[in-house]
Amino acid sequence: MRIAFLADPLDSFKIYKDSTYAMMREAARRGHEVWAFEQEAMRVQDGRVVAHAQALALHEGGDHWYRVLDRAELGLTQFDAVLMRKDPPFDQEYLYATHLLEHAERQGARVFNRPRALRDFNEKLAILRYPAFIAPTLVSCRPDDIRAFLAEHGDIVLKPLDGMGGSGIFRLRHDDPNLGVILETQTHFGRVTVMAQRYLPAITEGDKRVLLIAGRPVEWCLARIPKQGETRGNLAAGGTGVARPLSERDREIACALGPDLVAQGLLLVGLDVIGDCLTEVNVTSPTCFQEISAQSGIDVAALFIDALEENLTLKN
Template sequence: MKIAFLADPLSGFKTYKDSTFAMMREAARRGHAVFAFEQRQMFLENGVVQADVAQITMTGDADDWFRAAPAELHSLADFDAVIQRKDPPFDMEYIYGTYLLEMAERHGARVFNKPSAIRDHNEKLSIAQFSKYTSPTLVSSDATRLRAFHAEHSDVIFKPLDGMGGAGIFRVREDGMNLGAVIESLTALETRTIMVQKYIPEIVKGDKRILLINGKPVPFALARIPQGGEVRGNLAAGGVGVAQPLTARDREIAEDLGPQLAARGLLLVGLDVIGNCLTEVNVTSPTCFQEITDQTGFDVPAMFIDALEHQVAGN
C-alpha cells in the first residue's frame, strides 16, 4: 500500500514515544510505502484536493530517523490510505483541514479517521453521548451556572473544550480558591464555552487511556499517574504512564462504545477513563502506542496496521 500521513513536522517527533512514528515504522516493516505531508502543504484547486507529499525512508536511527525524498504533487486519491495525525488545538485551521480531507474523499481518497467524524466528535463534548458512563458534567459559558455547579459538587475540574495534553485544566476545591479567576480566564469573561466536572478522586491511580482500533479495545490501558501534587495525569503534564490490563468496567465501556464509534468512521479512538468514569473521547491523534507495547509486549502498532490493511482491502 501507499500510505500518506498528514502530521506535524517530522523533525519534531520524539521517536521513543511517538505513536505516528510507531505506525510509520510498522507500515514500512511490512513493505508499505510511507509518505508524509503537513496541513499547510494541502490545497484545493479546480475542485481537486492535492498536497506536496514526500516519500519517507526509515533509517532505524532513533535520532536521525528518516530521509525524505523531494516532495511531489499528488492528489490525495493517489494513496491507498491517508492517515490524519495532526495534533490539536482543534481550531478553525484544523476544521478547514477536515473540510479539505472530506472533499478529497469525494474524489476517492480513503481518510482515517473520517474527517466528518473527527469534526463531529469534540473530544470533551462527545462524552455527553454516553452520559451513563460519566461523572456529573456541565458545559456552559455562564458564570452563574458554573458557580452553582461548584457549589453543588464542592470539588470540581474546569477545562477548555479545545485543548490537549492537560492544558488549561484547573481543580477548584470546596474553599472556592480562585474560582472567579478560573471562570473569568477560561470563559474569557463569559464569551467562551467550557466544561466543568465533578472531581473524580481515583485520578490518583491514573487517567487511563484505552485504545480502540476498528471498534476493538487494546487489552491494556495506560494509566497516566499524576506526579508531585499535580491533578493532571497527562504525559505532557509530567504524568507517569503505567500499562495495566483493562478492568471489567474499562472493558464494559470500550465494548459498548467501540462498535458505535467504528461505525461512524473512527478507526482509532482513545478513551480516557478515570476510576469508573469516561472523561474524554479522543479522535484527532490518540497516542500511547509505544508505552503500552514497551511495557506489555502487546504490539499496538501491528494491531493498527492490521486494521488499516483490512479496511483498505475491504473497499
C-alpha cells in the same frame, strides 16, 4: 500499498514515544510506501485535492530517523490511505483541513479517521453521547452556573473545550480564594463555554488511556499517574505512564462505545477513563502506542496496521 501521513513536521517527532512514528515504522516493515505531508502542503487545484508530499525511507533510532526518497505533488486519491495525524489544537486551519479531506473523500480518497467525524467529535463534548458512563457534568459559559455546580458537588474540575495535554485544567473547591478570577478567566467573563465535572478521586490511580482500534479495545491501557501535588495525569503535565490490563469496567465502556465509533468512521480512538467514568473521547491523533507496547508486549502499531489493511481490503 501507498500510505500518506498528514502530520506535524517530521523533525519535531520524538520517535522514542511518537505513535505516528510507530505506525510509519510498522507500515514500512510490511513493505508499504510511506509518504508524509503537512497541513499547509494541501490545497485544491482544478477541483482536485493535492498535496506536496515526501516518500520516506525509515532508519532505526537516531536523530536522522528518515531519508526523503522522493518529493511529488500527488492527488490524495493516488494514495491507498491518508492518515490524519495532525496534533491539536483544533483551530480554524485544522477545521479547514477536515473540509479539504472530506472533499478528497468525495473524489475517492480513503481518509482515517473520517474528516466529518473529526469535526463532530469534540474530544470533551463527545462524552455527552454516552451519559451512562460519565461523571456529573456541566457545560456552560455562565460563571453562576459553575458556582451552583460547585456548590452541589463541592469539588470539581474545570476544563476548556479546546485544550490538549491537560492545558487549562483547574481543580476547584468551594473555598478556593481564586474562584472568581478563575471563572472570569476561563469563561472570558461569560463568553466562552467550558466543561465542569465532579472531581474523581480515582485520578490518583491514573487517568487511563484505553485504545480502540476498529472498535476493538487493546487489552492493556496506559494509566497516567499524576506527579506529586498535581491533579492532572497527562504525560505532557508530568504524569508517569504505567501500562495495565483493562479492568472489567474499562472493557465494558470500550465494548459499548466501539460499534458506534466505528459506524462514525473512527478507526482509532483513545478513550480517557478515570476510575469507572469516561472523561474524554480522543479522535484527532490518539497516542500511547509505544508506552503500552514497551510495557505489555502488545504490538499496538501492528494491530493498527492490521486493521487498516483489513479495512482497505474490505472496501476494494
